[in-house]
Amino acid sequence: MKVDVLLGLQWGDEGKGKIVDVLAPDYDVVARFQGGPNAGHTIEFDQKKFVLHTIPSGIFNPKTANLIGNGVIIDPLILKKEIDKLKASQIDCSLNLYVSRKAHLILPTHRLMDAASEASKGAAKIGSTLKGIGPTYTDKMSRCGLRVGDLAMHDFRQRYEALKNKHLAQISQLSFDYSSHLIDGDNFETYEQKWLEASDLILNLKLVDSEYFINDRLRSGQKVLAEGAQGTLLDIDFGSYPFVTSSNTTIAGVCSGLGIPAQAIGKVIGVFKAYCTRVGSGPFPTELFDETGEKMRVIGHEFGSTTGRPRRCGWLDLPALQYAIMLNGVTELVMMKADVLDSFETIKIATSYLDKQGNSFSRIPFEACTTPMNPVYEEFAGWQHSLRSIGSNKEFTNPLKNYISFIESRTGIKLSMLSTGPERDQIVML
Ligand code: GDP
Ligand code: IMO
Ligand code: MG
Numbered sequence: 065m066k067v068d069v070l071l072g073l074q075w076g077d078e079g080k081g082k083i084v085d086v087l088a089p090d091y092d093v094v095a096r097f098q099g100g101p102n103a104g105h106t107i108e109f110d111q112k113k114f115v116l117h118t119i120p121s122g123i124f125n126p127k128t129a130n131l132i133g134n135g136v137i138i139d140p141l142i143l144k145k146e147i148d149k150l151k152a153s154q155i156d157c158s159l160n161l162y163v164s165r166k167a168h169l170i171l172p173t174h175r176l177m178d179a180a181s182e183a184s185k186g187a188a189k190i191g192s193t194l195k196g197i198g199p200t201y202t203d204k205m206s207r208c209g210l211r212v213g214d215l216a217m218h219d220f221r222q223r224y225e226a227l228k229n230k231h232l233a234q235i236s237q238l239s240f241d242y243s244s245h246l247i248d249g250d251n252f253e254t255y256e257q258k259w260l261e262a263s264d265l266i267l268n269l270k271l272v273d274s275e276y277f278i279n280d281r282l283r284s285g286q287k288v289l290a291e292g293a294q295g296t297l298l299d300i301d302f303g304s305y306p307f308v309t310s311s312n313t314t315i316a317g318v319c320s321g322l323g324i325p326a327q328a329i330g331k332v333i334g335v336f337k338a339y340c341t342r343v344g345s346g347p348f349p350t351e352l353f354d355e356t357g358e359k360m361r362v363i364g365h366e367f368g369s370t371t372g373r374p375r376r377c378g379w380l381d382l383p384a385l386q387y388a389i390m391l392n393g394v395t396e397l398v399m400m401k402a403d404v405l406d407s408f409e410t411i412k413i414a415t416s417y418l419d420k421q422g423n424s425f426s427r428i429p430f431e432a433c434t435t436p437m438n439p440v441y442e443e444f445a446g447w448q449h450s451l452r453s454i455g456s457n458k459e460f461t462n463p464l465k466n467y468i469s470f471i472e473s474r475t476g477i478k479l480s481m482l483s484t485g486p487e488r489d490q491i492v493m494l
Contacts, residue, residue: 065282066287192344201310295313385475414441
């Protein structure tokens with residue numbers, strides 16, 4: 065069988081978690097392949113709301129195995145808190161959660177380094193979630209990181225102390241006073257103590273050699289869904305560098321983050337919002353600074369699932385969407401949060417950009433990371449009715465049909481689902 069892939073086509077928070085949860089009953093395995101607890105994937109059903117950071121969004125389907133792949137980076141304390149929270153809602157992760165031994169560990173000092181690095185950048189900061197993502201992937205690439213499998217080794221504590229001390233020396237060079245810095249409300253020593261205790265507990269989870277785990281299941285006819293975190297425009301190679309995360313959020317990350325060959329990839333499901341949001345710094349050509357942007361933020365509850373920060377809001381950006389579809393080989397599109405635009409009289413889509421000199425771009429130029437790009441818009445009449453109770457595309461009105469068919473014709477890809485609210489059952493299958 066194949067590995068279908070679901071990933072975000074914008075700057076994250078597209079609604080990936082909801083769609084993975086909707087699709088999970090069709091899959092034997094859901095696997096996260098990159099990122100870490102910088103992700104916040106929201107799932108709502110039966111008046112309950114869960115936000116997952118490290119655990120795959122298939123966890124609510126007891127028949128689906130959920131794998132945290134080798135490409136993911138794990139903070140044992142954050143993972144433990146997630147497991148405990150789910151347990152309080154009678155969801156027992158010990159039954160269907162599997163963790164790759166090759167996944168790298170986020171150490172408490174990685175969190176300090178993230179904070180020190182951001183503080184040293186001043187106004188040029190990335191706007192990191194401060195979960196230690198950049199420093200942990202840096203250590204992985206520098207070949208000095210620690211992995212989940214190392215926790216079981218007799219010399220783990222020794223290796224932990226050596227890496228910690230190296231980090232503390234690096235932090236002191238950035239003149240960062242970590243003694244007064246709080247990590248999730250705790251000082252360093254308290255956080256470290258809790259982290260070490262949580263690390264011991266991780267050893268009780270189902271630790272696996274995930275590349276064998278997944279390939280064995282594919283060979284035995286099982287279906288796998290790979291769940292992306294962040295979004296294409298935050299990819300380390302193709303995002304708006306340096307305002308990106310530190311992993312490949314695009315399709316390439318699936319092979320390296322799970323240990324599967326390219327020919328194992330099946331469908332590529334690209335998830336995007338009917339408009340755009342971004343949290344953190346970096347270019348965002350269609351960003352709105354007026355009451356229209358504020359309206360999107362309020363109606364769409366656009367506040368970060370991980371940090372609670374207000375998300376920047378703006379119109380859909382077609383060159384960026386086309387770029388994301390090209391990079392990932394998207395085979396079907398899922399449009400999220402169309403209901404947020406229900407009351408809008410006019411809706412816009414950017415179809416190209418103009419730079420200050422008046423040069424026109426229908427593709428994202430290299431300079432877009434450093435030079436402001438002014439969007440050129442196409443305008444659409446809003447549908448101006450509630451989508452919340454719509455059950456099938458037979459109920460779509462002409463303005464909604466026009467909006468969808470414009471996106472489909474310009475991207476060459478059909479929508480397979482339209483999401484009309486945060487709840488699991490607020491979805492129209494097309
Ligand atoms: P993810 O990181 O891609 O999983 O997305 P997040 O969970 O960070 O952000 C998506 C937010 O939108 C969450 O609060 C969801 O509950 C919510 N959401 C998802 N789909 C819809 C939708 O179709 N309509 C509305 N109004 N909210 C949605
Ligand atoms: P999900 O999976 C939205 C953003 C941060 C920051 C940049 C780098 O929920 O879609 P990092 O912590 O990785 O060093 O931050 O990336 N970012 C996200 N934005 N959704 C996410 O994940 C994100 N993960 C990271 O805001 O701008
Ligand atoms: Mg999110």
